[in-house]
Amino acid sequence: MNPGGEYEDTLLVARREEVASDVVALTLRHPAGRDLPAWEPGAHLDLVLDAGPTRQYSLCGDPADRASWRIAVLRAPAGRGGSARVHDTLTEGSTVRVRGPRNHFALRPAARYLFIAGGIGITPLLPMTAAAEAAGADWRLLYGGRTRASMAFADELASAHGDKVRLVPQDEEGLLDLAPYLTAPAGPGTLVYCCGPEPLLQAAEEACRDWPEGSLRTERFQPRTDEAGRESGSRAFELVLTRSGLTLTVEPERSVLRTVEAAGVPVLYSCEEGTCGTCETDVVEGEVDHHDSVLTDEERASGETMMICVSRCRGPRLVLDL
Numbered sequence: 001m002n003p004g005g006e007y008e009d010t011l012l013v014a015r016r017e018e019v020a021s022d023v024v025a026l027t028l029r030h031p032a033g034r035d036l037p038a039w040e041p042g043a044h045l046d047l048v049l050d051a052g053p054t055r056q057y058s059l060c061g062d063p064a065d066r067a068s069w070r071i072a073v074l075r076a077p078a079g080r081g082g083s084a085r086v087h088d089t090l091t092e093g094s095t096v097r098v099r100g101p102r103n104h105f106a107l108r109p110a111a112r113y114l115f116i117a118g119g120i121g122i123t124p125l126l127p128m129t130a131a132a133e134a135a136g137a138d139w140r141l142l143y144g145g146r147t148r149a150s151m152a153f154a155d156e157l158a159s160a161h162g163d164k165v166r167l168v169p170q171d172e173e174g175l176l177d178l179a180p181y182l183t184a185p186a187g188p189g190t191l192v193y194c195c196g197p198e199p200l201l202q203a204a205e206e207a208c209r210d211w212p213e214g215s216l217r218t219e220r221f222q223p224r225t226d227e228a229g230r231e232s233g234s235r236a237f238e239l240v241l242t243r244s245g246l247t248l249t250v251e252p253e254r255s256v257l258r259t260v261e262a263a264g265v266p267v268l269y270s271c272e273e274g275t276c277g278t279c280e281t282d283v284v285e286g287e288v289d290h291h292d293s294v295l296t297d298e299e300r301a302s303g304e305t306m307m308i309c310v311s312r313c314r315g316p317r318l319v320l321d322l
């Protein structure tokens with residue numbers, strides 16, 4: 001456990017497989033063969049890369065397998081170096097520091113599911129389809145990618161689940177068209193889970209606008225574009241930390257996280273852009289100005305927690321359980 005109460009350890013890369021063009025799947029085990037913490041579909045892991053960025057990857061193996069974790073990583077040429085480091089340095093027998101798992105994309109019980117994946121966004125949905133199948137739910141998966149060869153796990157999904165899986169390689173069929181599937185709620189009790197590039201997520205949000213609240217859940221590994229462009233931090237406010245007994249001032253262009261850290265209060269964080277959920281903190285009092293890409297609308301409205309790396313306070317005073 002680390003100071004934030006999360007599991008953190010160095011694991012062994014027990015297996016490495018090329019599962020699509022530019023996608024490598026890694027199976028991680030404890031070097032001493034110990035069980036790893038339990039997880040549920042939708043969970044992700046931090047890889048704490050040597051002298052490099054910390055990156056989040058969804059667990060895509062079998063939650064019942066406590067001896068190993070599996071992730072799949074796309075080499076992102078325009079990325080910030082994390083995926084290249086994974087591809088270039090994590091070979092079988094090497095070790096990697098991990099933290100988590102953490103889940104902000106949990107699969108809720110439902111009679112029907114529509115899963116929508118774009119590219120490497122298939123990873124969190126893979127164990128979800130297995131869970132939906134095991135629960136006897138009625139489910140479909142729409143899975144789009146640049147080419148068939150770039151779509152990790154496409155063949156195994158199609159051969160295991162037949163016409164429940166609709167594969168849409170862009171070079172053969174064009175972009176994934178959500179309209180036929182999302183123009184109207186597909187009956188009461190249908191939940192939609194979507195993970196992929198920002199345009200796909202926004203298309204799903206647009207198409208589900210008239211669905212019952214909470215029907216659509218999305219997972220982002222990049223900040224929402226509407227959040228990234230929002231002006232934030234133009235006002236200072238008072239910050240009270242109840243457990244530390246401190247009263248601080250959050251200056252206009254400084255984050256809550258950096259303010260807390262500068263005051264010597266230990267706080268766990270990773271992405272610092274509101275996507276990973278590591279810095280989620282309980283709010284005692286104050287109206288939060290949310291700027292993260294993790295919390296649902298209901299969770300934002302409840303005001304119970306906030307991501308202190310990006311979110312701020314609308315009023316003059318914020319009280320946190322820190």
Ligand code: FES
Pocket residue numbers: 268269270271272273274275276277278279280292307308309310
């Ligand atoms: S550090 Fe990732 S959400 Fe705040």
